[in-house]
Amino acid sequence: MSDQFGIKVEEIFNTMEERFRPEGAEGVDASYGYDIQGVGKWKLTVKDGQMKIEEADDLGDCVAVTITDADTFVGVNIGQVDAMKAFNSGKFKVDGDLGALGQTAKMFTKFVSGKKEMTVGDFIQDMFATLEERFQPKNAEGLDVTITYDIQGDGGGCWTATIKDGTCVLKEERIEKPTVRLEVGAADWVDVMLGKVDAMTLLSAGKAAIEGDSSLALKLGEIFSKYIAPGEMAEPEQELVRLKKVISVNHRFATGSVMGKFLQGLKNKKIIANKCPECGRLQLPPREVCAVCRVRVPGVVEVGPKGHITINDIAYYASPDPLTGETRETPYGSVNILLDGCKGNETFWHLLRRDQIFEVEESWNEKKGTRVRPVWAENRVGSIKDILYFEIDK
Amino acid sequence: MAKKKKNRNVAIVGVGQTQYSSHREDVNQPEMIHEAVSLALADAGITIDDVDAIVHGNMELFEMIHQPDLWHVLGTGGYGKDSFRITTGGTTGATLACAADNLVASEMYDVVMAVGFEKLQEGHTTGGITNMADPLWSRQLQTGALTGSTGYKMEKEFGEERANRAAMMYRIIMDKHACLNPNSHRSFGLDFDQMDDLMENSPRLVGDLRLIHMCSQSDGCCVVIFASEKKAKKMAKPPVWVRDHITVHREETFNIFGFDENYPVPMTHRFAAEQLFARNGIDSPVDYFDVFEMYDPSGWWGADWMREFFLFENDEHLKLIEEKEIMIDGKMPINPSGGVTAANPIGATALVRVAEAALQVRGDAGGHQIPRDVNHALASGFGGTMWTVLMMLERELNWQGV
Numbered sequence: 001m002s003d004q005f006g007i008k009v010e011e012i013f014n015t016m017e018e019r020f021r022p023e024g025a026e027g028v029d030a031s032y033g034y035d036i037q038g039v040g041k042w043k044l045t046v047k048d049g050q051m052k053i054e055e056a057d058d059l060g061d062c063v064a065v066t067i068t069d070a071d072t073f074v075g076v077n078i079g080q081v082d083a084m085k086a087f088n089s090g091k092f093k094v095d096g097d098l099g100a101l102g103q104t105a106k107m108f109t110k111f112v113s114g115k116k117e118m119t120v121g122d123f124i125q126d127m128f129a130t131l132e133e134r135f136q137p138k139n140a141e142g143l144d145v146t147i148t149y150d151i152q153g154d155g156g157g158c159w160t161a162t163i164k165d166g167t168c169v170l171k172e173e174r175i176e177k178p179t180v181r182l183e184v185g186a187a188d189w190v191d192v193m194l195g196k197v198d199a200m201t202l203l204s205a206g207k208a209a210i211e212g213d214s215s216l217a218l219k220l221g222e223i224f225s226k227y228i229a230p231g232e233m234a235e236p237e238q239e240l241v242r243l244k245k246v247i248s249v250n251h252r253f254a255t256g257s258v259m260g261k262f263l264q265g266l267k268n269k270k271i272i273a274n275k276c277p278e279c280g281r282l283q284l285p286p287r288e289v290c291a292v293c294r295v296r297v298p299g300v301v302e303v304g305p306k307g308h309i310t311i312n313d314i315a316y317y318a319s320p321d322p323l324t325g326e327t328r329e330t331p332y333g334s335v336n337i338l339l340d341g342c343k344g345n346e347t348f349w350h351l352l353r354r355d356q357i358f359e360v361e362e363s364w365n366e367k368k369g370t371r372v373r374p375v376w377a378e379n380r381v382g383s384i385k386d387i388l389y390f391e392i393d394k
Numbered sequence: 395m396a397k398k399k400k401n402r403n404v405a406i407v408g409v410g411q412t413q414y415s416s417h418r419e420d421v422n423q424p425e426m427i428h429e430a431v432s433l434a435l436a437d438a439g440i441t442i443d444d445v446d447a448i449v450h451g452n453m454e455l456f457e458m459i460h461q462p463d464l465w466h467v468l469g470t471g472g473y474g475k476d477s478f479r480i481t482t483g484g485t486t487g488a489t490l491a492c493a494a495d496n497l498v499a500s501e502m503y504d505v506v507m508a509v510g511f512e513k514l515q516e517g518h519t520t521g522g523i524t525n526m527a528d529p530l531w532s533r534q535l536q537t538g539a540l541t542g543s544t545g546y547k548m549e550k551e552f553g554e555e556r557a558n559r560a561a562m563m564y565r566i567i568m569d570k571h572a573c574l575n576p577n578s579h580r581s582f583g584l585d586f587d588q589m590d591d592l593m594e595n596s597p598r599l600v601g602d603l604r605l606i607h608m609c610s611q612s613d614g615c616c617v618v619i620f621a622s623e624k625k626a627k628k629m630a631k632p633p634v635w636v637r638d639h640i641t642v643h644r645e646e647t648f649n650i651f652g653f654d655e656n657y658p659v660p661m662t663h664r665f666a667a668e669q670l671f672a673r674n675g676i677d678s679p680v681d682y683f684d685v686f687e688m689y690d691p692s693g694w695w696g697a698d699w700m701r702e703f704f705l706f707e708n709d710e711h712l713k714l715i716e717e718k719e720i721m722i723d724g725k726m727p728i729n730p731s732g733g734v735t736a737a738n739p740i741g742a743t744a745l746v747r748v749a750e751a752a753l754q755v756r757g758d759a760g761g762h763q764i765p766r767d768v769n770h771a772l773a774s775g776f777g778g779t780m781w782t783v784l785m786m787l788e789r790e791l792n793w794q795g796v
Contacts, residue, residue, distance in 0.1 A: 088606055089582035093595045240419050245458075253529045263530070285531055291645035310653055313542050316598040317605075334535070334600075344657025349535055364550045365655055384531040 004071045005078060006118070006126075006230040009039045012077050012111050013053050022049040024106035032104055033059030035067045046107065064096035077111045099330075118229070121155030123190045127227050128159050128170060135168035139222040145179035147216070149189075156186040163223070180212040193227045258288050261300055263382040271304045271339060271348065271374075282346040284339070303348075304339030306393055309360050309369035310347050311336045333357035337372060337390060350374075350384075353391040360392065398638060400499040403791060405626035405633030406752040407505075408438025408619035414579040414737035417515050418613040423462070424469030427511050427615045431470055434507065434617035439630025442471035445619070446503040451480040451490045451510050452741025455525055457517040470509050483526065484689065485641070486510060487616065487745030488775025488783035494620040495636045495785075504622045510742035511615035519611050519740070526778065528646060540608070542601020544694045547653065549602065552712060558602060560712045562589050565607055565693030565735065567721055572732025574722070574762035579612040579737040607693035607735075614739035616746045623791075634752040634771075637793055638674055639785040642666040647779040662782040663702035663774075670784050671705070674793070680704045680714075680726050684768040685754045687747035689776040690733045700728070703774060703784075723765055730754065730762040744775030748785055755789045 013034070025046050033056070034042040043056035059065050066073075072091045075081030086092035094101055118126075128149075140163050147161045158174045184192070188207050191197040202208040210217045255263060258274065262285045265272035274286035278293035284303065289296055313334040318327050333352030342348075352360065353375070360370035372390040380386035410433030412418070418426055435441060448470050450463040459465065463472070463479040470477070482489040487510040494506040527533040548557035566589065572581040584592070584606075596604040626633035642662040667679065676682045688703065690696030700711035700720075719725040729736075731750040734743055751771035753759040769790065775783035 085580075085582065088580070088596070089584060090588055090592050090595060090606070094597070095595075098597055242419065251529065255530055259530050287645075311543050311546060313600050314598075315540065315600045317540070317600070334541075344654055345659055349532060351535065362546065363653055365653070384534050 005074045005080060006122075007074045007078065009036050009070050009073055012074065013042050015111060016044065016053045016108060017051065019108040019111065020051050021107055021109060024108070025049055025051065025103075028103055028107070030100060030103075031059075031062045032101065033062035033065035034073075035059065035065055036073050037067070037069050039070050044104070051107070062096065064094055064098065064101040066101065067093040067095060079110070119155060120186045120190050123193070123229070124151060124155045124157070124186055126230060127190075127193055128157075128172075130227065131159075131161060131170050131224060132168050134224040134227065135163075136223060136225055137166040137168075139219075140166060140168070143223070145213070145216060146175060147220070148175060148178040148181040150174075150181060150183040151186050151189055152183065153186045168223075178212060180210060180214065180216045182208065182210055182217060184208040194229065195226075256288065258286050258297075258300075262286050263384075265300075265302070266384065266386040267380045267382045269305070269376050269380070269386075270302055272300045273303045273342070273346070274298075274300050281344075282342050284342065284346055284348050301341065303341035304337075304374070306371060306373045307337040307339035307342070307348070308363065308371050309335050309352075310338050310363040312352060312357065312360050312362055312369075314357055329354070331357060333360070335360075335372075335390060338363070338369075350387060351389040353389050356392050401501045402499060403623040403626075403794075404495050404498040404620055404636045405623065406618055406636065406748070406787065407621045407626050407629040407631065407633055408434040408436075408440070408617075409749045409752055409758075410434030410437055410617040411577050411746065411749060412614045412616075414577050414612045414614035414739055416579060416610065416612065418513065419515070423457070423459075423511070423513055423516075424466050426513065426613065427466050427469035427509060427617075428471075430511075430615035430617040431507070431509065434619050437631060438619050438621075440505070440619075445471070445475065445505050445507045447476040447478070447497060447506045448472045449478045449480055449490050449493045449497070449506060449508050451482075451486040451508075451745075452512050453483065453486060453522055454481040455517075456519060456522040456740065457513055466509075466511075470507070476503070481741070482777060483781065484691075484740060484777025485744055485775040485781050485783045486741045486777070487743055488639075488689070488748065488773070488785065489641065490745050491618060491620075491636075491748040491773075491785055492639045492641060492783060494618070495639060498620050498622050501622075504625050506620045508618045508620065508745060509615065510617075510739075510745035512739035512741040512743075513613045514611040514740065515613055532646075540600045540603060542599075542603045544692075544698050545602040548694065548698055550653075552709060556712065558593050559589065560715050561602075561607060561693040561697045562593050563718075564697040564715050564720070566592075567715070567718065568690070568693070568696065568729055568733045568735050571722060571730050571762060572736035574730070575732050575736065576761065577614075577737065578732050579614070580610050581732065581736060603692060603694055609691045609734045609738040612737045612739040614737060614742055616739070616742040616749050618745060618749050618752070631758070632756055632789075634755045635788045635791050637786040637788045638670060639783065640666050640670040642669075642782045643778070644780055661702050662780045663699055663776075664705065666782040666784050667703050667705055670786070674786065679772070680706075680710075683726070683770050683772045684766075685727050685730065685751060685764055685771045687729055687731065687751040687754075687771070687773045688733060689744050689747055689774050690729065690735065691738070691776065693735065695776075696728070696733065696735075699776075703772070722762060727764050730759065730764055732762075744773075744777075744783065747773040747775065748787070751785075751787050755787050 028046045032044045045052045072086050076083045144164045149159045159172050160175050161170045192199050262272045273282045273284040274297045275282050276290035278295050314331050316331045318330050335352045336347035338347050363369040371393040373393040374387045377386050377388050410430040412429045480489050490508040490510050494508040497503050497506045527536045566584045569582050569584040572578040592606050596606040642665050720728040722730045751773040754768045755771050771787040773785045
């Protein structure tokens with residue numbers, strides 16, 4: 001049971017079959033584990049557009065296991081807890097393939113609370129349990145007041161909220177002469193709080209009474225934010241109108257004579273750099289001037305094409321490429337290579353063959369990284385992509 | 395490098411910031427900017443009529459709007475005033491502050507308002523950042539702004555365990571600060587006992603750079619008002635003096651890493667700090683400054699860059715982190731605001747560093763005010779493949795002779 005939201009973890013698993021969308025599971029053949037701490041473990045198996053959910057002790061063969069606590073799991077499923085925030089802060093963990101887990105989102109319709117019948121007493125308890133967190137200090141500036149809620153009948157009780165210096169403290173107690181005292185039946189108060197009945201109607205019908213500062217009673221809707229029953233989504237106050245635009249623009253860039261030579265070189269399976277006549281450093285790709293010495297750099301030098309890796313940045317997360325709209329498969333290796341003929345930091349940036357990214361060594365001081373060689377594209381057009389990637393030079 | 399010539403003293407007299415958030419769908423861009431403009435004017439106790447000129451900036455192309463400064467006249471109040479648009483990548487906010495200071499110091503304007511904003515949910519941040527790369531070659535290799543190279547360098551130098559712990563400790567401290575700042579976009583409530591767990595389980599982005607280390611994409615606006623000494627002394631709040639600032643750029647450096655001690659890479663952060671402190675007679679920046687608001691895009695960069703800004707040679711920066719001396723009540727508080735991992739409305743981010751440093755000097759930072767006098771503050775901006783801006787702020791006007 002998730003204490004916070006009044007929904008059992010089991011309810012979410014038990015409703016999976018009725019929420020299953022075979023069209024979202026097309027081509028999926030995998031198992032997913034759920035380790036809900038203090039509650040139990042479940043295994044979801046999806047194959048051929050069918051699914052099975054079962055309690056399981058061993059989640060070893062799952063592509064991804066979600067590890068979290070009951071409150072967070074329920075909260076995320078009913079939309080009351082921000083999944084990214086829970087994920088970032090470590091409350092919601094994933095062991096295994098995060099991308100695969102993402103597929104499960106398409107397989108199920110959203111969980112809607114099984115409309116558990118809350119009693120009047122449940123609602124009253126929940127309303128006062130959440131009163132302090134619904135307090136809006138901005139709307140209570142300068143207030144120094146006490147508000148007594150005298151809730152009568154089954155499930156009722158007496159609570160007093162003390163508001164002072166921008167804070168609100170609620171106690172289950174009756175005090176002498178509060179600033180305002182509300183007297184109302186428990187069932188009626190629940191109806192008011194859920195928006196089914198208007199408080200003025202109750203007052204005029206004599207079903208509720210206000211003693212003391214009645215103007216304060218009218219401000220309660222500002223001093224406290226609206227009560228939202230467990231499992232209900234807060235309704236936005238206004239519908240927001242958003243416009244979506246997609247801009248697609250073609251570009252043409254002049255290479256200039258120096259970069260032109262570099263790109264032409266790639267077409268001919270040659271890697272071209274140039275050397276500053278003042279400081280002697282190589283620039284790769286070649287540049288018109290040395291930015292440090294501010295002098296023109298004449299001529300070109302051929303380097304490589306083999307070299308050794310200085311750094312292998314293994315990217316586990318790829319943003320969509322805005323040039324193509326595509327996302328590279330991860331993980332991939334973004335490498336800097338010190339090509340033969342280059343020294344120090346005169347490295348060349350490219351990609352590493354994907355199945356070798358965990359096999360290479362990087363450089364550090366005198367220690368050299370793994371030797372690699374370029375793999376050239378069949379049809380070369382004068383682009384950095386004329387090299388498909390580098391691979392280990394075995 | 396010679397000291398900057400200033401015709402007169404300039405002070406920060408007003409600061410306004412919106413709440414930073416992942417989504418500000420309740421307002422459009424001019425409305426969001428107007429929130430911060432109103433707060434800054436109220437803070438200074440002036441009206442828009444008292445403002446002589448506006449400098450306006452954000453990331454180029456991030457919202458795909460041409461001339462946002464024109465559209466935003468509705469929110470900035472720039473109608474009929476001299477306005478300048480500035481966009482220098484990640485450093486935009488810091489450049490806004492430098493430009494506003496220069497405009498007032500030059501005696502051309504008495505009161506200049508710097509407006510930095512971003513509404514990242516409305517555009518495509520990665521699209522914008524990828525357009526930074528040279529279209530002739532590196533744009534086809536780059537996706538986004540992430541690299542694990544700093545982690546690799548620190549691990550090699552200090553060992554995997556120590557480097558990873560320092561970066562995560564730094565990150566957790568930033569989150570603790572973020573929890574004190576009501577404007578934070580992200581404040582998770584992380585605790586030190588989560589360190590091992592986060593080091594193991596926070597998803598990797600690149601190498602040992604993990605999701606938890608990295609800054610967010612935020613919406614928000616920051617406004618800072620600069621005024622001449624004469625005007626500043628008549629304003630509502632005590633002036634915070636702009637002592638000096640420095641901007642250092644170098645060429646695109648996607649392919650330059652300092653992994654060989656025989657071939658050191660001069661880093662713009664260290665170069666800028668050396669120049670700035672030397673010309674102001676500051677021998678030990680870590681002793682001189684009472685607060686440093688650093689542009690720290692990730693826990694790894696924050697931890698590593700402390701070494702460059704404070705001109706440390708060995709592991710002094712790691713010791714400051716390990717001994718928690720960078721916390722709000724420590725010897726060298728860093729980012730009591732929570733820094734860039736707490737909120738990152740990019741075009742505003744570097745201006746937020748200046749704004750927060752000024753609030754600390756004035757004693758007006760509220761829940762994240764450093765619990766002792768703040769007389770000397772440093773703020774940094776970072777952008778591009780390696781650009782640095784540093785600005786020094788002072789409580790007293792007693793350093794001209796230095």
